[in-house]
Amino acid sequence: METIANFFAIVFVLLGAFFMLVGSIGVNRFPDFYTRAHASGKVDTLGIMLFILGLMFFEGFNLISLKLLLIAVFVAMTSPVAAHALARRALVFGVKPWTREKGGE
């Protein structure tokens, strides 16, 4: 039983690390501010949640894993709000969105 839980823990933590890495690559690769907000706001959220899921498997069902679940809920609620706040201020202050027609203007 311990081994199976550890196996799932390792799989989910590795998956989470992969998504965090892809999120960082996305922040560098995407052409403008808004698309970068997509990368950081979504891929990183998934990465953190997989990470926490892996840690919950590692910990088993007790008080600590419940607290980890609270962290996951908190991340899921705040991460989109942060992405939204950044994108909104960017639009108000005049950061132009990149479009396919204009190319990397």
Place this chain on the structure above:
Amino acid sequence: MSQPTTAEQVQSGFFKRFRGIIFQAFLLMALWLILSGHFDLEHIIYGALSVALVVWLNYRVRHIPMSNGDCLSGSCIIVHRLILYLFWLVIQIVKSGTFVAYLTLHPRMPINPMIVRFRSSLPNPLAKVILGNSITLTPGTLTVDIRDDFFTVHALIDDTEEELVSGDMEARVGRLYLDHCTPEQMCTDIAILKSFREAKDQIQIRERK
């Protein structure tokens, strides 16, 4: 168009009036127990007192009108639908993460970003917040602005934009508060903002008001 019936018209009496407070107290008590980790009588009494204080403060906050005159009170969420909705949302988070990860790692990066604006007829501010958050969490879309009934959304590629304006998600959020609603009813006045100037002006004009 007839006004859709809300959940609160169906329920009545004591339970309707104090449902929000009971629900809130229950959640806060659970939070207290998880965070404290002590289950003896003394700590539970302290917890109950704190919960009562917070509920009392929140009860008054919920009746202060916001800038557009709406109150947070007077709306009843349908709890069993909320739980189903959360499951659906988790699936959407996984889908959106993998989708954007796929776009990131794709060699030619097939994105075609655009800004979409639409009017939604959700019944209260809290539903709009839920919808805004859900839009950001679903594949390829990012809420940029919510003002009055208008949502401004940045979409990564065409497919995601079509999915957004089909109104499916708006109807899902609407069903948390209303008994019946259709996608067509929820999502109207769709416009793709071609120029950047258009999108920016709209926000600034409304900010000056």
